[in-house]
Amino acid sequence: MKITDPHPTFLPVDNIDTDRIIPARFLTTTRRDGLGCHLFEDWPEGKAALSDASILIAGNNFGCGSSREHAVWALVDRGFRAIVSTGFADIFHANAIRNGLAPVVIAGEDHARLVSLLDDGPDHETVLDFTSRRLICGPLDITFSARAVPTGQAIPGDAELDLLLARIDDIERWEAHHPPRIDTRKDRR
Amino acid sequence: MPASPRTLFDSIWDDHLVIPGSSHDDSSDVLYIDLHLVHEVTSPQAFSILRERGLCLRRPGQTIATMDHSTPTVPPDADGRHAFSDTETAAQVAQLEANCTEFGVPLYPLGHEDRGIVHVMAPELGLVQPGMTIVCGDSHTSTHGAFGALAFGIGSSQVAHVFASQCLLVRRPRTFEIRIEGTLAPGVTAKDVILAVIARIGTEGGVGHVFHYTGSTVRAMSMEERMTLCNMSIEGGARAGLITPDDTTFSYLAGRDFAPRGHAFDEAVSGWRRLASREGAAWDRSVTIDATAVEPMVTFGTNPATGIAVGDPVPDPGGLPTEEERAALRRALEYMALESGRPLAGHRVDVVFIGSCTNSRLSDLRAAARILDGRKVHDRVRMLVVPGSHRVKRAAEDEGLDLVFRNAGAEWREPGCSMCLAMNGDRARPGELVISTSNRNFEGRQGPEARTVLASPMTAAACAITGTITDVRELLQ
Numbered sequence: 001m002k003i004t005d006p007h008p009t010f011l012p013v014d015n016i017d018t019d020r021i022i023p024a025r026f027l028t029t030t031r032r033d034g035l036g037c038h039l040f041e042d043w044p045e046g047k048a049a050l051s052d053a054s055i056l057i058a059g060n061n062f063g064c065g066s067s068r069e070h071a072v073w074a075l076v077d078r079g080f081r082a083i084v085s086t087g088f089a090d091i092f093h094a095n096a097i098r099n100g101l102a103p104v105v106i107a108g109e110d111h112a113r114l115v116s117l118l119d120d121g122p123d124h125e126t127v128l129d130f131t132s133r134r135l136i137c138g139p140l141d142i143t144f145s146a147r148a149v150p151t152g153q154a155i156p157g158d159a160e161l162d163l164l165l166a167r168i169d170d171i172e173r174w175e176a177h178h179p180p181r182i183d184t185r186k187d188r189r
Numbered sequence: 190m191p192a193s194p195r196t197l198f199d200s201i202w203d204d205h206l207v208i209p210g211s212s213h214d215d216s217s218d219v220l221y222i223d224l225h226l227v228h229e230v231t232s233p234q235a236f237s238i239l240r241e242r243g244l245c246l247r248r249p250g251q252t253i254a255t256m257d258h259s260t261p262t263v264p265p266d267a268d269g270r271h272a273f274s275d276t277e278t279a280a281q282v283a284q285l286e287a288n289c290t291e292f293g294v295p296l297y298p299l300g301h302e303d304r305g306i307v308h309v310m311a312p313e314l315g316l317v318q319p320g321m322t323i324v325c326g327d328s329h330t331s332t333h334g335a336f337g338a339l340a341f342g343i344g345s346s347q348v349a350h351v352f353a354s355q356c357l358l359v360r361r362p363r364t365f366e367i368r369i370e371g372t373l374a375p376g377v378t379a380k381d382v383i384l385a386v387i388a389r390i391g392t393e394g395g396v397g398h399v400f401h402y403t404g405s406t407v408r409a410m411s412m413e414e415r416m417t418l419c420n421m422s423i424e425g426g427a428r429a430g431l432i433t434p435d436d437t438t439f440s441y442l443a444g445r446d447f448a449p450r451g452h453a454f455d456e457a458v459s460g461w462r463r464l465a466s467r468e469g470a471a472w473d474r475s476v477t478i479d480a481t482a483v484e485p486m487v488t489f490g491t492n493p494a495t496g497i498a499v500g501d502p503v504p505d506p507g508g509l510p511t512e513e514e515r516a517a518l519r520r521a522l523e524y525m526a527l528e529s530g531r532p533l534a535g536h537r538v539d540v541v542f543i544g545s546c547t548n549s550r551l552s553d554l555r556a557a558a559r560i561l562d563g564r565k566v567h568d569r570v571r572m573l574v575v576p577g578s579h580r581v582k583r584a585a586e587d588e589g590l591d592l593v594f595r596n597a598g599a600e601w602r603e604p605g606c607s608m609c610l611a612m613n614g615d616r617a618r619p620g621e622l623v624i625s626t627s628n629r630n631f632e633g634r635q636g637p638e639a640r641t642v643l644a645s646p647m648t649a650a651a652c653a654i655t656g657t658i659t660d661v662r663e664l665l666q
Binding site (some may be wrong): 013015019020021024025032045059066067068070081088160167170171183186 | 224242249316339347359362392412423424629
């Protein structure tokens with residue numbers, strides 16, 4: 001599995017929060033698709049950097065803040081299949097994996113080399129090889145870690161949901177020994 | 190066999206472990222969820238997944254829904270019509286009602302006397318109890334850790350997972366002790382403490398961890414203060430924050446609607462005490478905060494880790510180690526229209542917002558009202574006070590707090606998330622500076638180009654009076 005991007009989107013800014021990825025006023029949708037047009041809506045620098053890239057090279061702690069999966073849906077809808085950073089916020093990381101958007105983690109010094117290369121001239125073809133876990137960009141050959149490969153699948157959560165549904169018998173056995181802690185339907189009067 | 194020291198977190202996790210991670214190819218555990226809180230913004234796509242796959246909602250009796258994010262905070266008109274900001278927010282709320290009817294989820298809709306912000310309402314009703322696992326499609330679910338429950342935010346896909354299985358696939362996080370010691374000075378609140386904690390460890394400091402708040406300051410805090418503390422765990426990168434339950438917890442729960450009653454309550458308390466006593470001390474990381482040194486805090490930047498004492502100078506980008514950090518700080522100061530080297534105190538304020546799941550409970554409103562009592566909101570300042578729930582609103586009105594706010598010139602609104610995330614139409618205009626008791630000061634959070642300074646309810650009230658960023662201690666004499 002390999003992604004090749006002639007012009008990755010380059011936004012080496014730390015703490016790109018999910019409000020910046022997609023502002024809350026676009027969360028009124030009840031659907032998962034069609035959010036790409038609002039990606040980075042209120043962030044001129046981010047919006048200006050968008051092209052037809054499939055790889056986003058970002059700063060540390062990408063996706064911090066709100067748990068909104070809409071942030072991942074917007075990135076996927078805009079064509080992104082992998083985000084490269086030194087670290088991701090926990091909830092965003094989990095949301096990304098579930099939607100086939102690969103969170104690619106590289107070491108701090110590798111990130112600094114990548115940023116300085118792209119700072120000098122952004123037109124560097126970038127290859128993410130998910131088999132050998134290597135990022136190739138110009139003269140750089142960087143090892144990365146990623147818990148998922150990009151699928152760009154439109155329907156989130158399938159594999160995990162399948163796994164949970166396959167274990168319903170185990171869950172029922174567990175419940176037989178652990179009565180519910182609460183009944184929200186209880187008549188409180 | 191002597192047990193290795195376990196934290197409260199370990200006990201709760203192990204008590205809910207249905208299938209350990211080693212039994213399948215991922216190392217995620219299958220964790221059982223006791224209580225699932227639902228709101229209108231992050232649930233519609235999850236209900237759609239159930240529908241698409243022909244699944245039922247497995248445990249509606251362990252699920253509860255409210256509407257808070259996109260709901261109006263102005264009262265309904267004489268015919269009971271709600272003033273939604275647009276057709277989309279109205280449609281989203283209608284969708285939640287339809288979904289809850291279809292899947293049998295108990296819902297606290299607009300007009301219900303107990304409706305409120307999900308993280309204010311659930312504890313009030315006694316739904317949140319020690320030792321539980323609690324999730325919600327909302328990052329501030331960490332609030333409920335104040336009760337010694339393991340509570341964390343999830344994405345909408347995971348909302349569907351819990352709907353369908355009452356379980357989640359999750360990796361076990363590490364533990365991070367936040368020890369807070371000492372007595373708070375006058376004018377200093379739980380909000381100032383958590384802003385100081387996050388300033389110390391950074392927005393990513395807690396990634397992969399659960400915070401466990403310990404120490405004399407935490408023990409002395411009320412449940413509402415503890416909720417403020419745990420609420421902002423996510424702003425320090427931790428999905429959850431925990432506080433060991435004690436008598437303060439148990440007396441808060443006594444008599445609440447969904448708490449056990451009579452003999453069952455006594456038995457429950459014994460169980461909760463046993464849970465607390467199982468606690469060892471084997472933290473993966475630990476940090477100690479001297480609460481006596483914490484001053485009223487305000488944020489200068491565009492993430493919640495930029496808190497400083499209200500009289501301290503805004504940091505100089507030149508003092509930072511890397512060009513990326515310098516550029517980020519310059520960018521933040523440009524956005525905030527603030528100068529380094531000068532304190533925030535004295536800067537002009539346009540809007541004051543008291544509300545949100547961080548600071549909209551009765552004690553928060555009391556603290557703000559104490560400062561405002563007999564005073565006036567400055568001419569140029571627009572002030573919104575948005576109670577966290579109808580129960581908070583009624584209790585505040587019973588004490589006459591609404592009159593204190595109204596007489597001072599503030600707007601007294603209906604419960605909801607309101608200007609915390611500005612998706613219901615309550616928002617600041619471009620360029621306006623908002624003193625906000627909420628939890629996030631991200632660019633555009635309270636409206637495009639709006640500038641947010643996070644602070645406590647007391648500090649916010651003080652700023653409303655003077656029209657400038659103010660050290661509340663000057664108004665305490």
